Amino acid sequence: xxxxxxxxxxxxxxxxxxxxxxxxxxxxxxxxxxxxxxxxxxxxxxxxxxxxxxxxxxxxxxxxxxxxxxxxxxxxxxxxxxxxxxxxxxxxxxxxxxxxxxxxxxxxxxxxxxxxxxxxxxxxxxxxxxxxxxxxxxxxxxxxxxxxxxxxxxxxxxxxxxxxxxxxxxxxxxxxxxxxxxxxxxxxxxxxxxxxxxxxxxxxxxxxxxxxxxxxxxxxxxxxxxxxxxxxxxxxxxxxxxxxxxxxxxxxxxxxxxxxxxxxxxxxxxxxxxxxxxxxxxxxxxxxxxxxxxxxxxxxxxxxxxx
Amino acid sequence: xxxxxxxxxxxxxxxxxxxxxxxxxxxxxxxxxxxxxxxxxxxxxxxxxxxxxxxxxxxxxxxxxxxxxxxxxxxxxxxxxxxxxxxxxxxxxxxxxxxxxxxxxxxxxxxxxxxxxxxxxxxxxxxxxxxxxxxxxxxxxxxxxxxxxxxxxxxxxxxxxxxxxxxxxxxxxxxxxxxxxxxxxxxxxxxxxxxxxxxxxxxxxxxxxxxxxxxxxxxxxxxxxxxxxxxxxxxxxxxxxxxxxxxxxxxxxxxxxxxxxxxxxxxxxxxxxxxxxxxxxxxxxxxxxxxxxxxxxxxxxxxxxxxxxxxxxxxxxxxxxxxxxxxxxxxxxxxxxxxxxxxxxxxxxxxxxxxxxxxxxxxxxxxxxxxxxxxxxxxxxxxxxxxxxxxxxxxxxxxxxxxxxxxxxxxxxxxxxxxxxxxxxxxxxxxxxxxxxxxxxxxxxxxxxxxxxxxxxxxxxxxxxxxxxxxxxxxxxxxxxxxxxxxxxxxxxxxxxxxxxxxxxxxxxxxxxxxxxxxxxxxxxxxxxxxxxxxxxxxxxxxxxxxxxxxxxxxxxxxxxxxxxxxxxxxxxxxxxxxxxxxxxxxxxxxxxxxxxxxx
Numbered sequence: 001x002x003x004x005x006x007x008x009x010x011x012x013x014x015x016x017x018x019x020x021x022x023x024x025x026x027x028x029x030x031x032x033x034x035x036x037x038x039x040x041x042x043x044x045x046x047x048x049x050x051x052x053x054x055x056x057x058x059x060x061x062x063x064x065x066x067x068x069x070x071x072x073x074x075x076x077x078x079x080x081x082x083x084x085x086x087x088x089x090x091x092x093x094x095x096x097x098x099x100x101x102x103x104x105x106x107x108x109x110x111x112x113x114x115x116x117x118x119x120x121x122x123x124x125x126x127x128x129x130x131x132x133x134x135x136x137x138x139x140x141x142x143x144x145x146x147x148x149x150x151x152x153x154x155x156x157x158x159x160x161x162x163x164x165x166x167x168x169x170x171x172x173x174x175x176x177x178x179x180x181x182x183x184x185x186x187x188x189x190x191x192x193x194x195x196x197x198x199x200x201x202x203x204x205x206x207x208x209x210x211x212x213x214x215x216x217x218x219x220x221x222x223x224x225x226x227x228x229x230x231x232x233x234x235x236x237x238x239x240x241x242x243x244x245x246x247x248x249x250x251x252x253x254x255x256x257x258x259x260x261x262x263x264x265x266x267x268x269x270x271x272x273x274x275x276x277x278x279x280x281x282x283x284x285x286x287x288x289x290x291x292x293x294x295x296x297x298x299x300x301x302x303x304x305x306x307x
Numbered sequence: 308x309x310x311x312x313x314x315x316x317x318x319x320x321x322x323x324x325x326x327x328x329x330x331x332x333x334x335x336x337x338x339x340x341x342x343x344x345x346x347x348x349x350x351x352x353x354x355x356x357x358x359x360x361x362x363x364x365x366x367x368x369x370x371x372x373x374x375x376x377x378x379x380x381x382x383x384x385x386x387x388x389x390x391x392x393x394x395x396x397x398x399x400x401x402x403x404x405x406x407x408x409x410x411x412x413x414x415x416x417x418x419x420x421x422x423x424x425x426x427x428x429x430x431x432x433x434x435x436x437x438x439x440x441x442x443x444x445x446x447x448x449x450x451x452x453x454x455x456x457x458x459x460x461x462x463x464x465x466x467x468x469x470x471x472x473x474x475x476x477x478x479x480x481x482x483x484x485x486x487x488x489x490x491x492x493x494x495x496x497x498x499x500x501x502x503x504x505x506x507x508x509x510x511x512x513x514x515x516x517x518x519x520x521x522x523x524x525x526x527x528x529x530x531x532x533x534x535x536x537x538x539x540x541x542x543x544x545x546x547x548x549x550x551x552x553x554x555x556x557x558x559x560x561x562x563x564x565x566x567x568x569x570x571x572x573x574x575x576x577x578x579x580x581x582x583x584x585x586x587x588x589x590x591x592x593x594x595x596x597x598x599x600x601x602x603x604x605x606x607x608x609x610x611x612x613x614x615x616x617x618x619x620x621x622x623x624x625x626x627x628x629x630x631x632x633x634x635x636x637x638x639x640x641x642x643x644x645x646x647x648x649x650x651x652x653x654x655x656x657x658x659x660x661x662x663x664x665x666x667x668x669x670x671x672x673x674x675x676x677x678x679x680x681x682x683x684x685x686x687x688x689x690x691x692x693x694x695x696x697x698x699x700x701x702x703x704x705x706x707x708x709x710x711x712x713x714x715x716x717x718x719x720x721x722x723x724x725x726x727x728x729x730x731x732x733x734x735x736x737x738x739x740x741x742x743x744x745x746x747x748x749x750x751x752x753x754x755x756x757x758x759x760x761x762x763x764x765x766x767x768x769x770x771x772x773x774x775x776x777x778x779x780x781x782x783x784x785x786x787x788x789x790x791x792x793x794x795x796x797x798x799x800x801x802x803x804x805x806x807x808x809x810x811x812x813x814x815x816x817x818x819x820x821x822x823x824x825x826x827x828x829x830x831x832x833x834x835x836x837x838x839x840x841x842x843x844x845x846x847x848x849x850x851x852x853x854x855x856x857x858x859x860x861x862x863x864x865x866x867x868x869x870x871x872x873x874x875x876x877x878x879x880x881x882x883x884x885x886x887x888x889x890x891x892x893x894x895x896x897x898x899x900x901x902x903x904x905x906x907x
Contacts, residue, residue, distance in 0.1 A: 004736050019754060046736075047741055048708070048735065048736070048738065048739060048740070048741055049735050049736045050735070050741075051577070051578065051735045052743075053574065063743045064743050064745070064754070064755065066743075067741055068741050069577075069733075069734075069735035069741045069742065069743070070741070070742075070743035070744070071573065071574065071577050071604065071743065071744045071745075072743055072744065072745035072746060072747065073570060073573070073597075073600060073746065074570075074596050074597055074599075074600050074746055077566065077567075077570040077597065077600075079570075080562060080563075080566070080567035080568075080570035080571050080574070081570045081571065081573055081574035081577075082574060083534075083560070083562070083567070083570075083571045083574060084532060084534065084570065084571035084572055084573060084574020084575035084576070084577070084578065084582065085574040085575065085577065085578045085735075086574075087532045087534070087558055087560055087571065087574075087575055088531060088532050088574070088575035088576075088578035088579065088580040088582070089578040089579065089580070089735065089736060091736060092578060092735045092736050109563055109564060109566075109567075110563060110567060113562075113563040113567075282558050285553055285558075286553060286556055286558070288553075289550070289553035289554055290553060290554055290555070290556045291554065294556055295555075296554040296555055298527075298693040298694075301551065301554070302513055302690055302691070302693070305513035305514055305515055305519075305523075306512070306513055306514070306690070307333055307336040307337045307512065307514050307687065
């Protein structure tokens, strides 16, 4: 099930549409657009074959800024729409771009199922740890104590560990990156696009307008590369789960010095495994049951219904 | 007088009542008779009251009929439920005189003129065959023996059904047949007048159930992605399609919920293939937002709603036609949808294909409204000419790279404003110009727009697509005028849709035979409302009876809302008991209305 690809690389800018993003100046999501165009270029993807889907929210507008096919769906429904594309046309690379509220709140039911079925989908979540388009409410990834418009006294929930959840759900590629590190982000997204199977990249992507806690300034000097600095081997699921358990440690002052991240935010590929995709399994079924001509023997089919 | 016989098996769910009906239906069809079944069972897997009714005739059968001629009561509950329906000339076969759990009042029944036969089904199955599970075979064999069906035909059906399970299973069933035959020969003297006249010339038919016909229609129409979530009574559409669609290169996908199903068929349609989902009331409620997305993004999608009694969980296995408002107008905002409804199993097949054609033609979601009773109804329908159907399918005219000159690309827009409202269709991997389909209001080039002018122009464009659906598809309205000419004065007019239309059709036929002039219209197109046909019908009579199996009577209210028919002409007749109408009650209602007219 090879993707439709170009013979020659296109420059990254060819993957941008001429629509200017409606994002605020300084938004972390700009970095994701740049990284995606680089990855598409490196992978020689054909703009007339790429299909992106998204839901609702600031980051979900992303497909509109791209020179690629896209469906800007309803809130939370980017993944099942992507599934439909995968079922219909596996030769079309399918990229989902979304926000943390869209995927992990309203669209939460779809995440584990799409992951465990191992559809060949790249999911890039721009995680600003809150809802921005509706002007600052807490999301499932917001810090404990974060002040949103519906809880001005501070979030009484604890944040959701999406990395651990993704691994537990059966995603075959799980990574975290940061929109302030263009090189790491581009490399990670490219690795995700290249991966055959469900690839999830959680991008720490600050919202400069509303989130005054998880800012570029905050992340500066607080990132740790689990592959390069800690030598983590992504094929080791046990180690991946152990590391993933500590992803949110830095949220809690009492864990400031805790191993393995010592108050830092981890980036890198946590887990990666090769596994047959859902599309490959469908292809096998079709090979077994569909006649080579593509058109079944209708007389034979109808004869089964005769009295 | 035509031969017209209805056999009803009634008992506890899980006792083989349903399969007894199936076997009898297949045997009758094998003999060349027309068949229509009616089944009903509880939502639970085992237990509860279940019935399976088979109507057979040497003439075309329109509906399930008024009731039964022959009742086979498997237990006391079945007898009690059906006792009020026993009347002069009917036959009761009951589980007795020993071994059963009840005893009918035989003297009273005899006085009423009911013919009764005691066949100890439970006892014979347990003691003589040695397997209680064969109780339904004993019941069937009794029916065959008593009413002159060739036993060979039943045996053939048993071989067909059970040979895979092994010769011992076939032998056991054959033994049950023999036991029943012997018992009847030795103990029962036939006193009733019913007898199957003998085999008729064989017709080229297929036997399909309602949901099976939808699955078959979808496969023939070229549906490549079917995404659904299990829900009674729609699940079996997917069951029937799952293996079949693989042979056509498609796939049945079980999604995590109905919202996902709808999203998945939108994705598949965007990618360029025909896609469908099937659900029931609760699923339709969940899908509303995304049906709106399909409408806004102008993506052809087919949504089957096998209606059940609502609201909420309602009565999942019971009949109702109360989803029309939800199907047509259930979304937020002004969206564009087409709603069509079949009235029998044959139309289930052809209207499923029609649904795909309409979706492709108008680039929008098409909802096919059927119901639980129709989903289970089996009919022998003329074998479809697949080759001919395929020649007439509407295939999506996707703009291809090789068809567009580079200089024309700048003027090629996915949502181009056109006179018909229908714009060029693109798909990834095929078309030269990417676009993002968005649920946001957008311009011709698919970019989000909110200016008053652009909004108005785009809304008008989308609504232009459905402005003339009735005129462009006259075959979606079925006139039933008898000897009347269009426009000629009738005693009364009738409008009915869905399964109710097939029942109304039988009532109308009977009244015509009695000399009444009735003008009837059975719209397959429910929304946009076929205004012209309805208004024309209204000129033919002073009253229009609209029987509907819902409390509100959705279509009658659509007639009041979307046509210029004087409100007082429209007479609603609503039932909401969870069962379909029977022809007799529509017949009586019409007579009652005509009586009023005479008295006035």
